[in-house]
Amino acid sequence: MSPFAEPEHPSITTSDENWDWDGDIPELTAEELATMRPAREALPPDVFAALPSRSGQPEATPHQELVTLRLDSEVVEAFRATGPGWETRINSILALAIRPLARNLDVRRRSSSGRSDKRVN
Structure with missing residues (x-):
């Protein structure tokens, strides 16, 4: 053969x-x-x-900002192990984590200004 x-x-x-x-x-x-x-x-x-998308990274939405962030190596390794889109998953988890913080900021802003139109989403 x-x-x-x-x-x-x-x-x-x-x-x-x-x-x-x-x-x-x-x-x-x-x-x-x-x-x-x-x-x-x-x-x-x-x-x-x-046609199917060929890019490995999702297109950034207009409200996203490119930043440099230092993370623990085990955090990065764990997310990378989840495969393509791991950066997006970090963003999703951080977005969920800031919800309580955003609500607290919203309450403080309303109480200090007397207005409720300055919301943090």
Whole structure:
């Protein structure tokens, strides 16, 4: 048996004549690369919206702020062990943790100003 396995088809819909069995498909030239556009621009909006997201990190919402934070190494290791999105999970847990603090700040602000329109959410 040969140590080199024959490459598999990328999908069941790829025919033998459309599959590059011998690796002779040339690389794209600089001119060809220059004519390419991002999928967001080249595809109809409904088709692009149906594509799965390829990014590993969720898009930041407008109210998020990039910060540098020092955490205990065991905290970071535990969250990283949960897989992709671990930073988002830290944010969710911190958001839950500040709710009591936010309520206390809200009460103090109302009592010191006499107004209730300065809420911390």
